[in-house]
Amino acid sequence: MGTVIECVPNISEGREEKLVSEIAAAVRGAPGVRLLDVSSDSSHNRSVLTFVADAAGVRAGVRALFDAAVPRIDLRRHTGEHPRMGAVDVVPVIPIRGVTVEECVALSREIGKEIAERHGIPVYLYEDSATSEKRRNLAEIRKGQFEGFAAKMEAPEWKPDFGPDAPHPSAGVVAVGARPPLIAYNVNLATSDLEVARRIAKAIRFSSGGFRFVKAMGVMLEARQVAQVSINMTDFKRTPLFRVFETVRAEAARYGVNVIGSEIVGLVPAEALIDAADHFLRLERFDPTQVLERRLREEG
Amino acid sequence: MGTVIECVPNISEGREEKLVSEIAAAVRGAPGVRLLDVSSDSSHNRSVLTFVADAAGVRAGVRALFDAAVPRIDLRRHTGEHPRMGAVDVVPVIPIRGVTVEECVALSREIGKEIAERHGIPVYLYEDSATSEKRRNLAEIRKGQFEGFAAKMEAPEWKPDFGPDAPHPSAGVVAVGARPPLIAYNVNLATSDLEVARRIAKAIRFSSGGFRFVKAMGVMLEARQVAQVSINMTDFKRTPLFRVFETVRAEAARYGVNVIGSEIVGLVPAEALIDAADHFLRLERFDPTQVLERRLREEG
Numbered sequence: 350m351g352t353v354i355e356c357v358p359n360i361s362e363g364r365e366e367k368l369v370s371e372i373a374a375a376v377r378g379a380p381g382v383r384l385l386d387v388s389s390d391s392s393h394n395r396s397v398l399t400f401v402a403d404a405a406g407v408r409a410g411v412r413a414l415f416d417a418a419v420p421r422i423d424l425r426r427h428t429g430e431h432p433r434m435g436a437v438d439v440v441p442v443i444p445i446r447g448v449t450v451e452e453c454v455a456l457s458r459e460i461g462k463e464i465a466e467r468h469g470i471p472v473y474l475y476e477d478s479a480t481s482e483k484r485r486n487l488a489e490i491r492k493g494q495f496e497g498f499a500a501k502m503e504a505p506e507w508k509p510d511f512g513p514d515a516p517h518p519s520a521g522v523v524a525v526g527a528r529p530p531l532i533a534y535n536v537n538l539a540t541s542d543l544e545v546a547r548r549i550a551k552a553i554r555f556s557s558g559g560f561r562f563v564k565a566m567g568v569m570l571e572a573r574q575v576a577q578v579s580i581n582m583t584d585f586k587r588t589p590l591f592r593v594f595e596t597v598r599a600e601a602a603r604y605g606v607n608v609i610g611s612e613i614v615g616l617v618p619a620e621a622l623i624d625a626a627d628h629f630l631r632l633e634r635f636d637p638t639q640v641l642e643r644r645l646r647e648e649g
Numbered sequence: 650m651g652t653v654i655e656c657v658p659n660i661s662e663g664r665e666e667k668l669v670s671e672i673a674a675a676v677r678g679a680p681g682v683r684l685l686d687v688s689s690d691s692s693h694n695r696s697v698l699t700f701v702a703d704a705a706g707v708r709a710g711v712r713a714l715f716d717a718a719v720p721r722i723d724l725r726r727h728t729g730e731h732p733r734m735g736a737v738d739v740v741p742v743i744p745i746r747g748v749t750v751e752e753c754v755a756l757s758r759e760i761g762k763e764i765a766e767r768h769g770i771p772v773y774l775y776e777d778s779a780t781s782e783k784r785r786n787l788a789e790i791r792k793g794q795f796e797g798f799a800a801k802m803e804a805p806e807w808k809p810d811f812g813p814d815a816p817h818p819s820a821g822v823v824a825v826g827a828r829p830p831l832i833a834y835n836v837n838l839a840t841s842d843l844e845v846a847r848r849i850a851k852a853i854r855f856s857s858g859g860f861r862f863v864k865a866m867g868v869m870l871e872a873r874q875v876a877q878v879s880i881n882m883t884d885f886k887r888t889p890l891f892r893v894f895e896t897v898r899a900e901a902a903r904y905g906v907n908v909i910g911s912e913i914v915g916l917v918p919a920e921a922l923i924d925a926a927d928h929f930l931r932l933e934r935f936d937p938t939q940v941l942e943r944r945l946r947e948e949g
Contacts, residue, residue, distance in 0.1 A: 353945065385944050401945060445941070530941070537933065594930050610933040616941045619919050626922035629929035630894050633837065633910040641745070641830070641916045642942065644685050645653065645701060 352403040353446040354453060355530065358414055359438045362422050363389040363396045363429065373398060375417035381406025382413075386616065394429025395438070399616065401445065404456050411440060411460050412467070419468050423519040424495045434491050434498060435470070436520035442478075442527045445618075453527035454478045458510075461525045465512030471502070471522040472511040478526035480510055487524055495521045532582040532621055533614035534590060536597045539607040543569045546576035549600045553580070553593060560596075562588035575609065585618070591625040652703040653746040654753060655830065658714055659738045662722050663689040663696045663729065673698060675717035681706025682713075686916065694729025695738070699916065701745065704756050711740060711760050712767070719768050723819040724795045734791050734798060735770070736820035742778075742827045745918075753827035754778045758810075761825040765812030771802070771822040772811040778826035780810055787824055795821045832882040832921055833914035834890060836897045839907040843869045846876035849900045853880070853893060860896075862888035875909065885918070891925040 362368050369389055376398055377384040386399040400410050415437055422436035442457045444450055454477055461472035479485040483506070493501040498516040501507050508514060509522065516522050538546055546567030553559040554566075562584035568577050578597055582590060598608050620637065627635050638644060662668050669689055676698055677684040686699040700710050715737055722736035742757045744750055754777055761772035779785040783806070793801040798816040801807050808814060809822065816822050838846055846867030853859040862884035868877050878897055882890060898908045920937065927935050938944060
């Protein structure tokens with residue numbers, strides 16, 4: 350089995366099912382692309398496409414995506430809860446197998462250049478592809494959103510990495526970059542006190558002194574009356590899932606609150622779960638090559 | 650990706666490296682076979698080969714194995730700690746992917762018939778392939794060992810499923826059968842008191858009232874002065890790894906003993922570890938198709 354790169358573009362359309370499925374069909378039809386998942390959120394008015402391919406396939410998939418999305422999505426008429434700056438808002442490029450971060454960075458630059466040339470859309474390289482520390486963080490790039498970008502781009506520090514110095518009239522701007530696989534992970538608490546979830550989120554997230562590769566916030570699951578610590582694990586190899594779970598559990602105990610359970614949203618690399626089993630089973634000298642499926646893949 | 654069947658033949662030679670590698674080379678050379686592992690134990694004087702293939706490949710691999718092993722291994726001169734009855738002692742056939750237990754049972758019967766016809770070796774079908782309850786258990790078939798088999802086979806109830814009514818002079822008899830993947834799993838205790846390990850083993854094993862798919866015994870790791878509960882998990886889907894670990898931990902606590910750690914010997918299906926992560930992370934509504942590698946395989 351050869352190179353596997355995952356690409357998880359977010360588009361600013363999550364209500365018109367027909368539009369989303371036309372765009373998904375375009376991506377699915379690109380040579381070498383395997384579209385694994387399409388998830389739409391209507392309150393966010395946003396969809397996430399997940400596909401895998403080799404480098405050439407990722408280029409073809411992103412090209413098909415923009416060719417289909419740019420004429421169909423007009424941000425001047427877009428409303429939704431989630432902040433956004435582009436019709437295609439962000440294009441993460443994620444090394445899965447047989448490919449380095451550096452190769453994904455190089456690929457993200459090629460993709461960015463092509464988007465700018467083909468559609469006249471300004472492109473910001475982010476995360477591992479960022480050309481300055483400030484551009485590493487997507488939230489920082491997105492600040493001001495679509496409506497504020499014309500003004501934001503007047504500052505020299507917000508000159509894009511590729512493309513014109515003003516946003517595309519209907520498609521805005523886009524962030525493209527290589528990053529590790531992200532795990533969307535939520536821990537549910539046996540309390541309806543949102544403040545407890547917020548305090549725990551603050552304790553574990555990087556921005557307020559917690560784990561380096563954790564973003565977190567407290568949210569309320571109204572229907573269940575359950576407070577939830579909603580987490581993005583941005584590098585599970587360096588900040589592992591089990592450690593975050595254990596820390597949430599310990600912090601919750603400090604408020605006399607139990608953990609009901611946790612949730613993984615979307616896809617998760619097997620390694621993240623196998624690391625957790627390794628930890629909780631206290632395995633001695635466990636070697637990931639002992640996993641049968643992995644051995645099958647490597648010898649294949 | 651198509652059918653994957655695992656075959657884990659045990660041969661009665663674990664000291665003469667040259668012989669083992671000649672036999673392994675024969676298996677590796679069979680069409681469609683991927684030999685994943687060869688482990689020899691000199692005190693047992695026994696080696697375990699692990700290979701995967703589709704049904705035709707497993708037949709070819711077993712044929713190559715017997716063609717190489719029968720002329721090279723003479724049980725009349727064999728000594729070792731592990732009980733044995735054949736030059737090739739047992740041939741487990743294990744469904745991994747895209748194949749049912751029933752198909753593996755059918756395959757084991759074809760294999761057994763061919764071994765009997767080609768080499769004149771009596772074949773007993775065991776585990777899921779067994780033709781009577783008594784033959785389900787390998788230990789029951791093997792009782793009497795090579796030296797006792799001529800006498801044992803005089804009883805009508807020990808007429809083999811295929812082949813002659815007397816053992817092969819140098820190669821003895823063989824058991825062939827379909828079974829679920831087996832996990833060799835040990836839990837190490839923070840004590841040098843072997844009796845504690847023995848009592849815990851008794852508490853968890855099927856034969857003395859414990860879990861249905863657990864075999865266990867207490868052993869002493871002399872070098873570390875650590876008592877160990879040595880476990881065979883014979884069906885991890887129905888008796889899961891995490892439950893056995895948790896039970897050993899609880900039983901050990903009853904003697905004031907901590908668990909130092911646990912070990913997986915050899916290969917383990919990813920599912921067994923992912924189930925453990927699911928348990929310890931208290932995942933809600935987790936679906937194994939969320940595992941990225943599995944999605945890649947299924948869509949591929």
